[in-house]
Amino acid sequence: MIxxxxxxxxxxxxxxxxxxxxxxxxxxxxxxxxxxxxxxSMDTVVADSPLKWRAIHNPLLHHAAYWVIIAVELxxxxxxxAGAWRLWQARDADAAHFNEAKDLAIAGLVNGxxxxxxxFLTIGGEWFQMWQSQTWNAQDSAFRFLASIGLVLIFLNQRxxxxx
Numbered sequence: 001m002i003x004x005x006x007x008x009x010x011x012x013x014x015x016x017x018x019x020x021x022x023x024x025x026x027x028x029x030x031x032x033x034x035x036x037x038x039x040x041s042m043d044t045v046v047a048d049s050p051l052k053w054r055a056i057h058n059p060l061l062h063h064a065a066y067w068v069i070i071a072v073e074l075x076x077x078x079x080x081x082a083g084a085w086r087l088w089q090a091r092d093a094d095a096a097h098f099n100e101a102k103d104l105a106i107a108g109l110v111n112g113x114x115x116x117x118x119x120f121l122t123i124g125g126e127w128f129q130m131w132q133s134q135t136w137n138a139q140d141s142a143f144r145f146l147a148s149i150g151l152v153l154i155f156l157n158q159r160x161x162x163x164x
Contacts, residue, residue, distance in 0.1 A: 008087035011105040015080030022073035038136040045132040079108030109153040116146035
């Protein structure tokens with residue numbers, strides 16, 4: 001039983017942090033919007049980089065990208081929180097039912113994992129060369145989220161047996 005409760009609780013924690021990040025990005029919109037602007041504009045990467053042709057300077061596209069990030073954070077949080085609730089409800093069920101109850105939690109975790117892996121590390125880090133910036137580089141914090149979510153996802157996906 002402790003394993004099932006732990007899975008539900010850890011998924012809930014991911015849901016809470018994802019919801020908080022999304023809500024904070026709405027309430028304090030300008031702080032991280034400025035970050036997105038700088039990353040997409042590539043204005044703090046090596047000046048003579050041959051990859052600066054990738055820079056996007058259109059403010060509408062900066063806002064659109066930021067709203068996609070916020071939407072994915074909120075979606076990940078909502079799916080994870082709903083998934084945690086579903087796991088809680090199935091905690092006493094047979095193993096097959098509990099394993100089936102993981103679907104929303106998995107969807108929420110994969111959504112969050114994809115955000116930090118694909119959007120922040122792949123698009124931001126590599127496409128827009130965020131790693132070159134001394135000021136606007138979120139790769140370390142993105143990796144912390146990615147690793148945390150990934151560990152919960154691995155733990156959640158361990159098959160559950162019947163409760164003794």
